[in-house]
Amino acid sequence: MPAQRASAPALPTLGGKKPSYRERVADALRAALIAGELRPGEVYSAPGLAARFGVSATPVREAMLDLAKEGLVDTVPNKGFRVTAVSEKQLDEYTHIRSLIEIPTTASLAATADPAALEALRPAAQESVTAAATGDLIAHVEADMRFHLGLLALAGNEHLVEVVRDLRKRSRLYGLHALVKAGRLEASAAEHLDILDALIARDEEAVRAVMTRHLGHVRGLWAAE
Template identity: 80%
Template structure:
């Protein structure tokens, strides 16, 4: 991303609007913006205008502006009068705390699904897991994060606890994975992506210990993925 505060560089990668089951551009753009924040496509301290971002989405500025206002309510960006929106800073300590809370919630919840989730419900998540692998192989970080979010929140939804899903969704939106680019360059992101398929296989096999091991390793990788914040 550029150093200029007025908006993203024309040479930068376009921000995709990924479908899923969203009903409006506003929601879809908000999802893509969250992914862009997580991957570092939108950098802390930078100010981005809604029209500049809208050009990258191929939509009008209105849904982008509305989506950014939603993100401002979540504390992910701050409105800058007459300029746009500034991406908020996130400290290393905050990132550590987010991962700690996620581990406390996600590991035991996912392990419990090994003996409780219907096989067909688990298999319904396999296309998303494969999409994560495909995005990793292509080096499409925003698509990777969006598919990863759909997979994990969809998995947690099988617990039947909607509030738990909302809490994890908020924590994921606040996280930063600036090291993903380095993993792509080193050819290591695809191996990390494969863990989603390994997790599904362990869940389908009702192998609780294997699920625990995969989830623990996976969240450990998440912490390492924001080590490089250049």
């Protein structure tokens, strides 16, 4: 499957905050990482990436510095930025932290979340399934992000949402290409609908079980490539 052209995506704006141009460029660069356009170990210059994305070099350079703070790239003096690799140990640690946060938080929503607010997340859940089925990795990851962060936002803890957002950025969801080819990404995405159905049914035990299985699958996706 050919890599898809990345562009500054229209990501969700939790709390009504509109992304800055710099943030949108950073989102586009993350999308390029997900789509396989930017590869670990490769060095990219800000002018070269600017030409590739059709923007000026300044916001690209600023965005790459933001990605460096997140550990996604390293600065290479007089050359640009090298995309960092993520070790198996790091992926295990990210998954563990996400499990500690997301499983109990999401399970607790079975007793507290407004059913209408939960239903409002169904389009994002369905979009993740559709994108997975068509092999649109960028759209899948964006919908997946909207769904999971939208769920966590219902708990009312903005700091918790930001912690998980950072973990997701650092993990980069390795292995998506292999999962699309194997036909397994769609099944993983469909678990979003299972999570919603269990929440709306107020079945906390089922929510916990599906979330545990889902995050286990996510770690499997990272290891698949």
